[in-house]
Amino acid sequence: NLVNNLVLAVLVSTGNIEIWHLVVLSLVNGSARASQMPAAQALIPNLVPRHTLMNAIALNEATMQGSRLLGPAAILPLMLTTGIEGAFFLCTAFYAVSLVQGFRLRTESTGKVDRQRGLASNLAEGFIYCYKTPHLRALIYLTLLHCGLTMSYESLLPILSQQRLGAEGAGVATLMMAVGAGAMLSSVALAGVRSELTRGRTFFYMGILSGVAPAILAVSTTMPMALLGAALLGASTAGFMTLIHTMIQSTIPDGIRGRIAGVYSIHVGGTMAILNLANGGLADFTGAPLIFIVGGVIFIIAMAASLKSFSLRKIYTAGLSPQLQAVAD
Template sequence: MGQGIDPSRQIRPRLSLSPAQVYNAGKPGRGSFRAYFRTPDCCWQIGWPCYEGSSLLDALVAVPSSKGGPHLSTHRSANLANSLGQALSTPFNRFLLALEHKDFLTLWTANLCAGSAAWALIVSRAVLADEYTELYLWVGVVTFAAMIPRVFSTVITGFLADRFNRQTVLQWTYTLNLAHNLVLAALVMLGVVNIWILVVLSLFNGTLRSAQMTTTQSLVPNLVPRELLPNAVALNEATQQGSRFVGGLVAWLVANYYGIEPVFWACSLLYAIGLVQVARIATRSTGVMDARRGFLGNLVSGFSYVYSRPPVLAMILIVLGHCSLTMSYEALLPVIAQEKLAAGEEGAGFLIMGVGFGALITAVWLAGVQGDRTRGMLFLIFGITSGLGPIILAISSDPWISLAATIAMGMNQGGFMTITHTVIQTIVDDSVRGRVSGVYSFHVGGSMALANAANAGLVDVSFLNAPLVLSVGGAAFVVAMFLSLTNKPLRTIYFPRPAVAAAA
């Protein structure tokens, strides 16, 4: 006869598998699964149903290894279930579970390196442009050149990401960007670079960076199970947003101790590491081309897909406003750092670092958020508060308050963008994922490029300044978020109906 389990026994099991390994031992979506671990006197079997979002223990089965042999008995102990639930619901299991998939982890590290290099380049090029011309307009032009390729290159890149193997396309973007970084670093070191060379190389770098981001967004959903897609998208966005912190830190530390020139070599090293990682990705994936539509028809199909689906279109339009009004500050940070905070040329990197740090915190935290209702409410809150950080930064003249403001900017803006990517990638068909990612980047990148150039130009107008431009943009987006409550597709995202009520 099987032995019963005394509920009063305080058993503290020692897991032989990590929580993530226990989770991955199952096959989500196929009924239920079992995972095993041992205590000194028992082999425990844990099973629970694999419905989407489930992490509740369903049964605990003890198979004693002594005292009567392998007789099986079932007992549900509330105390033991709670103990095991806590053991399995660790921060790693909840927030970083997608990183247990090797290809996603490889892509994640590559994207972090490339993003950090890109942000360090943005800051360093802005400093060089200011040194060469002493006109903030040229700072905006250089930043504009790095961002405007998202208008004309991402649609083509999205097509390529659906037409060819996404890993191959991504590898080419890293290779060419590494070559660009080496050339730029050599020119800066030799002292032969000028403002026009800086603009041209910024344009080339921006084209490749846009292609890399679009292809990465298309590849991420192919590297993890569907139930982990929100977690994976949030973690990928953590590299996009958190790389501001790493890139800003690199630019600040290197420039502070060695000058601006070595920063470009550091960026080259980061891209080299990213290239090695991308080459290790084993997953092969493509989209689906419609043979009846021809090249041009397939190329623009992303636009027709987005414009014919109100929820997707509404998301892209609200993000367009968000990026234009609250996130187009790259050309303004050198001005604020030098004129308002007297922080010198490394101060812009310090401020970017604060934005990235805040964004990284929020993106990782959002990776553990489950449920559309929670995500929708956070989307609305992050949108409203996104405009407050720039206002605080604009009115502050204290370096520490300014740093706190940039951290707040990063947390709110990063949270808004993370949820945006999660929602879009969840509802878009994989057959057109690359082209939709291209259309998304077309709108977002184009708006940021134009806004950065416009902001820098406005600063050179006598009666305007960087703090005023920042605060007006932030306030305008707060108003836009309240107005968005009148839009039905956005309301369904902010306040989604419960699944049970919808089914009824």
């Protein structure tokens, strides 16, 4: 990521950037992140005591969500002064700090991989485990719907900002900061929750709010109202995803934790990438507000329908059972 972003910064600053450069660099960046994130997620349980696992996962999510606030806040002054070139060099510096911190890790994963089998076969074990385990299968399905219907908004925010608010670059950055602020506050708050009952009920309510928040953002005609909608969107979606990630990591055996984290990332990243592309193209015909509203309404219906699932209904009403959590011991 460091080298990739440095190349991008140099190409932009020298004026030699072309579309195919962006395509290749985006592919490299996405591939690197897709490898790094599951590895980091799988190492967390090896860094903290078992009884603090849920809180550690929530704090990790808070740092990731906080980047949505701190990132735009850091680059906004540069975009207004030096231009976008300075923003890319600053991002490169952030990657350098991350690399240095990564070298300080001395722990090792306790995952178990059959070296007699190939990469595809070992990864398939993660898919099989997810789809054969009822509560994991239900959570994965809900994740797909949530990411596709409420979180694939990156391609829509610039269009919405221009169509509804008459704001462009700085306006989009401000909206992203509001999303990040809501997301970070939500994740930090959830890190302090220890009651399974509270987690379960919060999970359901965050899902409902994830469908309501896009509609608030879509109907906004003033920046203050749009910022409120964006903050609610960030808080609800981040809270929902933090709880899902926490529940998955808390109920899987350590031996295949990395593979399941990879399966989870494939579902999340793949869904958001495809739907962001589709939403961006569709917005040219329908407008961004309608996509926000329709996606939110469909997800609210999906949350209501999920009450028919025994596994999900049990989580909503009582949280994770001790039997499910015992699997991760």
